[in-house]
Amino acid sequence: MMKKLPAPVPARQVLWLGWKLVILLSVALCFVALLRLHFSPDLSSPNSLSRPARVRSRISGGTFDGIPKIAFLFLARFNLPLDFLWGSFFENADVANFSIYIHSAPGFVFDESTTRSLFFYDRQLTNSIQVIWGESSMIEAERLLLESALEDPANQRFVLLSDSCVPLYNFSYIYRYLMSSSRSFVDSFLDAKDGRYHPKMSPVIPKEKWRKGSQWISLLRSHAEVIVDDEVVLPVFKKFCKRRPPMDTGKGKLNIVKTSKAAQLY
Numbered sequence: 001m002m003k004k005l006p007a008p009v010p011a012r013q014v015l016w017l018g019w020k021l022v023i024l025l026s027v028a029l030c031f032v033a034l035l036r037l038h039f040s041p042d043l044s045s046p047n048s049l050s051r052p053a054r055v056r057s058r059i060s061g062g063t064f065d066g067i068p069k070i071a072f073l074f075l076a077r078f079n080l081p082l083d084f085l086w087g088s089f090f091e092n093a094d095v096a097n098f099s100i101y102i103h104s105a106p107g108f109v110f111d112e113s114t115t116r117s118l119f120f121y122d123r124q125l126t127n128s129i130q131v132i133w134g135e136s137s138m139i140e141a142e143r144l145l146l147e148s149a150l151e152d153p154a155n156q157r158f159v160l161l162s163d164s165c166v167p168l169y170n171f172s173y174i175y176r177y178l179m180s181s182s183r184s185f186v187d188s189f190l191d192a193k194d195g196r197y198h199p200k201m202s203p204v205i206p207k208e209k210w211r212k213g214s215q216w217i218s219l220l221r222s223h224a225e226v227i228v229d230d231e232v233v234l235p236v237f238k239k240f241c242k243r244r245p246p247m248d249t250g251k252g253k254l255n256i257v258k259t260s261k262a263a264q265l266y
């Protein structure tokens with residue numbers, strides 16, 4: 001689903017490595033959040049009053065008996081280069097069955113000058129943040145998307161998409177598939193070569209729970225709420241989720257060797 005960047009330019013390798021890191025961290029966040037949902041149902045973290053949307057999402061919880069919607073959540077750098085493809089995808093949908101949210105660069109507006117598909121007009125978040133590739137701001141941007149989408153009680157499935165994702169099936173197939181499943185879809189695997197776990201993340205994120213996977217996931221409403229309401233896992237990521245380890249000046253050239261070796265793994 002994601003575009004592979006052409007290989008050998010070192011700057012791009014670093015960028016790609018950053019992307020991989022973001023994917024890893026996002027999934028680890030989701031995974032830990034899901035685990036918390038299953039194993040500690042009475043999260044006692046106080047509900048911050050500075051985030052009114054959370055309170056609204058709580059109130060709207062429970063069963064919804066209208067037509068359920070899929071919320072398509074696009075995390076974009078600027079525009080959506082594949083808008084024409086998604087446009088024809090949504091043309092075969094019922095407008096009552098889906099909603100669209102886009103997190104793009106702050107101030108970037110989707111209108112006739114920036115997109116070829118009117119499905120995307122004005123669908124950008126107004127509170128989007130500057131995302132630094134490979135850092136926890138990526139997770140925060142995803143949380144903003146989920147938080148906005150939770151404000152509509154009709155949204156019952158939440159699909160996170162990159163600006164290079166393409167639909168492989170038609171709308172009605174995807175709608176039926178996601179709606180008939182009572183599970184979220186999250187990619188997760190153990191990467192034996194992974195050396196990015198920071199011991200200080202423990203005990204909030206224990207080493208044996210550390211996983212890698214794609215951040216492009218599909219969530220049930222209850223799981224989206226867990227991620228948006230989380231005040232335990234994200235702060236740990238904010239602290240330890242950096243684009244790459246800080247340079248150890250004592251090691252000199254060894255830093256560079258380490259970086260390029262890591263990049264080769266991808």
Ligand SMILES: *[C@@H]1O[C@H](CO)[C@@H](O)[C@H](O)[C@H]1NC(C)=O
Pocket residue numbers: 092169170171172173
């Ligand atoms: C959507 O795709 C499914 C499976 O590929 C197919 O059976 C169905 O006819 C398609 N529906 C429409 C409306 O094109």
Ligand SMILES: *[C@@H]1O[C@H](CO)[C@@H](O)[C@H](O)[C@H]1NC(C)=O
Pocket residue numbers: 067068092093094097171172173175176
């Ligand atoms: C829209 O939702 C309704 C009710 O859930 C469903 O019957 C219908 O097939 C959906 N339309 C499409 C195009 O998937």
